[in-house]
Amino acid sequence: MHGPATVGWLLTALCAVTGTSCLLRARGARPGPRAEAGGEAAMGFGMAAMAAPAPWSGTPAAHTVSGWVFGTFFGALLVRELRLAATERHAAASPGRHLHHLLGSAAMVYMSLAMVLRPSGGAAAHHSAAGGLPVVTGMLLVYFAGYVLWTGTRLMPAGTGPASGPVGPRAALPPVARQAGVAAGCRLAMGAGMFAMLLAL
Numbered sequence: 001m002h003g004p005a006t007v008g009w010l011l012t013a014l015c016a017v018t019g020t021s022c023l024l025r026a027r028g029a030r031p032g033p034r035a036e037a038g039g040e041a042a043m044g045f046g047m048a049a050m051a052a053p054a055p056w057s058g059t060p061a062a063h064t065v066s067g068w069v070f071g072t073f074f075g076a077l078l079v080r081e082l083r084l085a086a087t088e089r090h091a092a093a094s095p096g097r098h099l100h101h102l103l104g105s106a107a108m109v110y111m112s113l114a115m116v117l118r119p120s121g122g123a124a125a126h127h128s129a130a131g132g133l134p135v136v137t138g139m140l141l142v143y144f145a146g147y148v149l150w151t152g153t154r155l156m157p158a159g160t161g162p163a164s165g166p167v168g169p170r171a172a173l174p175p176v177a178r179q180a181g182v183a184a185g186c187r188l189a190m191g192a193g194m195f196a197m198l199l200a201l
Contacts, residue, residue: 007200011051011193018189019044025182035084036097039077040186043104046073047193050108056115067116074108081105100147100187107140107194111201132201144195151188155181 019041026037049055055066085098114132 005053007196008051008053011196012048014189015044015048015051015193018186018193019048021182022186025186036101037183039080039084039101040183040190042077043074043101043108044186044190046070046077046108047190047197050112051193051197064116067112067114071109071112071116074105074112078102078105078109103140103143104190104194107144107198110136110140111197114201137198137201141195141198144191144198148188148191148195151184151191155184155188 022037022041022044026034026041029037050070055070056063081098081101085102110132
């Protein structure tokens, strides 16, 4: 991706932390949620690697190889999401969530191929030329911006009235509620990272 190296490393850190959180969430989960969290962890680590400036700081040939490697990786994630969406054991999962995962994987494949097809000409051309199709990039930007805003509002506290239960460290949420909040937070972080990477395309 082109843009300031500092932004790339910040995105790398954000996506790596998100991937680690999803990986920890997969431990001890039931098969369905574990597969979902594992896919999100793979997406987070893949995004972290792609956002790092290192793969894009070499020669045009290295850019092309990096683009094909990431395209293959995210293409495999896309096929995995399609397979999981079609299996009976995931029939009860939210169709919207499956669609979001599919769009995320497809967006990463799109960005990878855009980097492969970027006109060669050295590092200067790599950092100055825009990649991808403006219409497709714009539609993806609108989707992920809307997703981040929608998910962010859902994570905000629902009420400000007096608490009816115990207050203090022992008033922690049940494990299921905590897991749901962490899962939504991971998707929010990855959606924001996807939006930033599309801007840097």
